[in-house]
Amino acid sequence: MKCDRCGREATIEEVTKVGQTYVYKHLCESCAAGEGLSTSGSQPTTTTLVTVKARAAAQTLACPNCGLSFAGFRETGRLGCPACYDAFEDRLGPMIERAQEGGTHHVGKTPKRLLASVEGAGPERRRAIERVLGESKQRLEKLEQLGRQLQSALAGERFEQAAIIRDEMRRLREGTCEPEATPETGAGEGGETRHGDH
Amino acid sequence: MGITDPTRPGGRPNPLAKLEVERTPWLQQAEASDVVVSSRVRLARNLAGFRFVNRAEHDDRTAVLELLRDRLDRAELTPGVPAQWLDIHTLDRLDRDLLVERHLISPQHARGMNSGSARTDPRAVVVSLPDEGVSVMVNEEDHLRLQSLRPGLALERALTDVDSVDDGIEQSVDYAYSARFGYLTACPTNVGTGIRFSVMLHLPALRMLGEVEKVKRAAGDMSLAVRGFWGEGSEAEGDFYQLSNQTTLGRTERVMLDGLQRTIVPRVIDFERRARERLLSQRRLLLEDTVYRSLGILQQARRMTTGEAMQRLSELRLGGTLGLIRTPLLETVSQLLMLIHPAHLQRVTGRSLAQDERRAERASILRARLADVSVAP
Numbered sequence: 001m002k003c004d005r006c007g008r009e010a011t012i013e014e015v016t017k018v019g020q021t022y023v024y025k026h027l028c029e030s031c032a033a034g035e036g037l038s039t040s041g042s043q044p045t046t047t048t049l050v051t052v053k054a055r056a057a058a059q060t061l062a063c064p065n066c067g068l069s070f071a072g073f074r075e076t077g078r079l080g081c082p083a084c085y086d087a088f089e090d091r092l093g094p095m096i097e098r099a100q101e102g103g104t105h106h107v108g109k110t111p112k113r114l115l116a117s118v119e120g121a122g123p124e125r126r127r128a129i130e131r132v133l134g135e136s137k138q139r140l141e142k143l144e145q146l147g148r149q150l151q152s153a154l155a156g157e158r159f160e161q162a163a164i165i166r167d168e169m170r171r172l173r174e175g176t177c178e179p180e181a182t183p184e185t186g187a188g189e190g191g192e193t194r195h196g197d198h
Numbered sequence: 199m200g201i202t203d204p205t206r207p208g209g210r211p212n213p214l215a216k217l218e219v220e221r222t223p224w225l226q227q228a229e230a231s232d233v234v235v236s237s238r239v240r241l242a243r244n245l246a247g248f249r250f251v252n253r254a255e256h257d258d259r260t261a262v263l264e265l266l267r268d269r270l271d272r273a274e275l276t277p278g279v280p281a282q283w284l285d286i287h288t289l290d291r292l293d294r295d296l297l298v299e300r301h302l303i304s305p306q307h308a309r310g311m312n313s314g315s316a317r318t319d320p321r322a323v324v325v326s327l328p329d330e331g332v333s334v335m336v337n338e339e340d341h342l343r344l345q346s347l348r349p350g351l352a353l354e355r356a357l358t359d360v361d362s363v364d365d366g367i368e369q370s371v372d373y374a375y376s377a378r379f380g381y382l383t384a385c386p387t388n389v390g391t392g393i394r395f396s397v398m399l400h401l402p403a404l405r406m407l408g409e410v411e412k413v414k415r416a417a418g419d420m421s422l423a424v425r426g427f428w429g430e431g432s433e434a435e436g437d438f439y440q441l442s443n444q445t446t447l448g449r450t451e452r453v454m455l456d457g458l459q460r461t462i463v464p465r466v467i468d469f470e471r472r473a474r475e476r477l478l479s480q481r482r483l484l485l486e487d488t489v490y491r492s493l494g495i496l497q498q499a500r501r502m503t504t505g506e507a508m509q510r511l512s513e514l515r516l517g518g519t520l521g522l523i524r525t526p527l528l529e530t531v532s533q534l535l536m537l538i539h540p541a542h543l544q545r546v547t548g549r550s551l552a553q554d555e556r557r558a559e560r561a562s563i564l565r566a567r568l569a570d571v572s573v574a575p
């Protein structure tokens with residue numbers, strides 16, 4: 001990739017979120033420094049720097065279990081195995097969030113046997129199970145409650161109240177240990193995975 | 199089951215002998231079925247430790263199939279009714295089509311993963327027969343696709359049914375599941391709850407008054423998809439529309455269900471019913487002309503395509519709900535919606551039919567079954 005300003009090899013990609021789309025700028029180290037951009041230090045929250053090297057690494061990303069590459073997933077929209085979700089989590093997270101209209105974490109049903117095995121498990125096994133289960137139980141209960149309030153607000157056409165409840169639900173969904181989502185570098189390339197019912 | 203029929207080469211026994219071709223359980227009359235034809239809930243599940251179907255070798259898919267056959271063959275998907283396991287890759291084309299028409303398997307499941315693999319891809323469906331209320335596809339896009347399909351407005355019941363079958367299966371297998379993403383699915387659009395609620399709505403009055411777009415917009419505002427009679431990629435046929443959720447992550451099953459059944463579904467029912475009343479009170483001539491013209495054609499035509507039959511039956515069904523026609527009951531008209539489809543037609547007549555013959559046979563069945571219908575006084 002060539003630097004947008006001087007034509008030398010670019011090593012830095014600047015991604016700026018403008019409205020709903022991402023704008024890309026490619027720069028070499030010296031031009032980036034000239035623009036006051038660097039990969040270290042704090043940047044305005046709307047701008048994220050991605051080194052081109054890191055981006056290339058992401059493109060050759062593959063699942064260690066089934067060997068599916070991230071690019072392969074982008075082609076078909078299908079993952080290869082449950083471990084793909086871990087392998088691609090950083091890049092998949094923001095994509096899923098968009099496809100799921102803001103949904104970032106599971107709330108709802110949990111496999112019963114998994115839940116039951118928490119009771120009576122030794123401390124180590126218990127920690128292992130809780131890692132899989134996460135904190136979904138508590139969030140679930142609160143979200144269930146808010147969900148009911150939201151539906152009744154919508155049914156009564158109390159839209160302002162509904163908006164407040166929705167914000168609270170969003171905070172609750174996001175207010176966990178999740179790091180801030182990095183912009184999906186393929187945004188706007190038609191990489192959405194939605195394709196209806198199967 | 200020694201039942202044979204001439205459409206089966208060599209008079210082989212009928213693996214679908216228990217399926218009542220003439221009567222589709224989910225087309226029976228039930229709650230709000232003047233507008234809501236049926237309710238469906240499906241869950242997508244995968245087994246931990248196996249690749250998803252699209253990336254699994256033939257042997258791995260066979261291993262999943264055999265593991266699940268061991269757990270699910272004759273399982274009671276409906277209490278007291280041992281379910282029947284059907285290997286799709288061993289079925290005739292006509293039987294596969296019959297199951298698709300019946301909404302017991304998807305068109306994709308009937309075809310197999312690649313062209314030409316219909317008779318080799320190891321895959322199955324487990325169905326509780328004869329009630330057909332619950333079915334499980336094995337090795338479709340996900341290892342397991344559990345479905346409950348019920349007549350009328352019955353999302354609550356369908357959820358309860360599918361939920362308990364899910365619990366039952368989970369007793370003996372480990373599901374692929376993660377804290378963050380919930381139930382892991384081959385396609386990330388299904389991840390989380392893996393659930394899809396759908397209701398099949400009959401909206402002839404809204405279509406006649408040009409107001410279906412309003413329903414579509416309202417559904418879109420709530421992130422719901424509107425599809426045709428056959429689901430994904432299908433156009434509305436005979437004024438039948440399926441409304442379903444598109445997102446599966448971040449909201450509980452219960453919240454999603456409430457969203458459908460407390461807000462949009464009752465509103466659409468109300469909207470369609472009012473449109474019908476408006477037709478009766480303000481556009482009576484248009485309404486009568488539409489219904490009676492369809493009745494005349496159904497009672498007299500000699501050839502008919504599936505599409506036309508769906509449209510005519512839709513209009514007759516509208517007339518039935520508004521008391522414009524006397525007997526038979528709405529139920530007869532609804533059941534015909536299934537019988538006019540190609541595989542059903544061939545099973546009912548017991549002969550394999552070319553397209554042209556099907557059109558004649560379709561018209562003939564409609565004439566025979568609707569001979570007694572008369573205009574209400």
Ligand SMILES: [Zn+2]
Pocket residue numbers: 003004005006007008027028029030031032
């Ligand atoms: Zn430069």
Ligand SMILES: [Zn+2]
Pocket residue numbers: 063064065066067068079080081082083084085
């Ligand atoms: Zn994988």
